[in-house]
Amino acid sequence: GEDVEQSLFLSVREGDSSVINCTYTDSSSTYLYWYKQEPGAGLQLLTYIFSNMDMKQDQRLTVLLNKKDKHLSLRIADTQTGDSAIYFCAESFSGGYNKLIFGAGTRLAVHP
Amino acid sequence: EAGVVQSPRYKIIEKKQPVAFWCNPISGHNTLYWYLQNLGQGPELLIRYENEEAVDDSQLPKDRFSAERLKGVDSTLKIQPAELGDSAVYLCASSLEAGGPGEQFFGPGTRLTVL
Numbered sequence: 001g002e003d004v005e006q007s008l009f010l011s012v013r014e015g016d017s018s019v020i021n022c023t024y025t026d027s028s029s030t031y032l033y034w035y036k037q038e039p040g041a042g043l044q045l046l047t048y049i050f051s052n053m054d055m056k057q058d059q060r061l062t063v064l065l066n067k068k069d070k071h072l073s074l075r076i077a078d079t080q081t082g083d084s085a086i087y088f089c090a091e092s093f094s095g096g097y098n099k100l101i102f103g104a105g106t107r108l109a110v111h112p
Numbered sequence: 113e114a115g116v117v118q119s120p121r122y123k124i125i126e127k128k129q130p131v132a133f134w135c136n137p138i139s140g141h142n143t144l145y146w147y148l149q150n151l152g153q154g155p156e157l158l159i160r161y162e163n164e165e166a167v168d169d170s171q172l173p174k175d176r177f178s179a180e181r182l183k184g185v186d187s188t189l190k191i192q193p194a195e196l197g198d199s200a201v202y203l204c205a206s207s208l209e210a211g212g213p214g215e216q217f218f219g220p221g222t223r224l225t226v227l
Contacts, residue, residue: 004154008152031213033213040220041220042115042116042203042205042217042218042219042220042221043155043203043205043216043218044218045215045216045217048213048215050213088154088155090154092213099157099160099168100155100157100216102154102155102156103154104152104153104154105152105153105154
C-alpha cells in the first residue's frame with residue numbers, strides 16, 4: 001500500500017544544516033517531492049526528484065534518494081529563521097497523472 | 113500572476129448545516145484538485161478535475177460531499193450536512209498538466225470548524 005512517514009519535529013540552530021527524513025513504502029513511485037507549508041498558507045513546492053536519480057541539488061537544498069531503502073532526505077544548508085515551517089514529503093505514481101501521497105509533515109524550528 | 117484563490121478563508125458552522133467552498137485556479141491550469149488536511153496531517157486528495165470532468169473522485173465521501181467545476185475554471189466543494197469530523201482545512205490546487213512531475217500550486221485553504 002501507499003504510506004509515507006516522516007519524523008514530526010526537528011529543531012536546529014540558525015546557520016546549521018537541517019536534514020529532514022522521509023520513508024515511503026511503494027517502490028513504484030515515479031517522482032518524490034518536498035513541499036513547504038508556512039502558517040496560514042498553502043503548500044509550496046520546493047523541489048522534486050525523479051525516481052531514477054539519487055541526488056538533486058538546488059541552491060541550499062540537496063535531495064538524496066535511496067531507492068533500495070525507500071528513503072528520501074532533504075538537506076537545507078545554512079538554515080535561516082525563514083526556513084521555519086512544516087515540510088512535507090510526497091510521492092507520486094505513474095498511470096496518467098501525478099497523484100500525490102503526502103507524509104504527515106516535519107515541523108522545522110530554527111532558533112538563534 | 114495571481115495564485116490559486118480560495119474563499120472563504122475561515123468558516124464556522126453548526127453540525128448538520130451545509131457549507132460550500134470556492135476555488136479559482138491559476139489561469140490556464142486545466143487540472144484542479146481538492147484536498148482535505150486534518151490537523152497534524154498531510155493533505156489527502158478528495159477529487160481531481162481535468163477541465164470540467166471529475167476523473168478521480170474515489171476518495172470523496174459521496175453521501176455528504178459534492179463538487180462541481182462548471183466551464184472548467186472555478187470549482188465549488190459542498191458538504192451537506194456537515195459533521196463534527198469534517199473540521200479541517202480544505203485545500204484547492206491546480207496544475208498545468210496532469211502527467212510528469214506537474215507542479216501543483218496550492219491555495220491558502222479554507223479552515224472549517226464544525227461546532
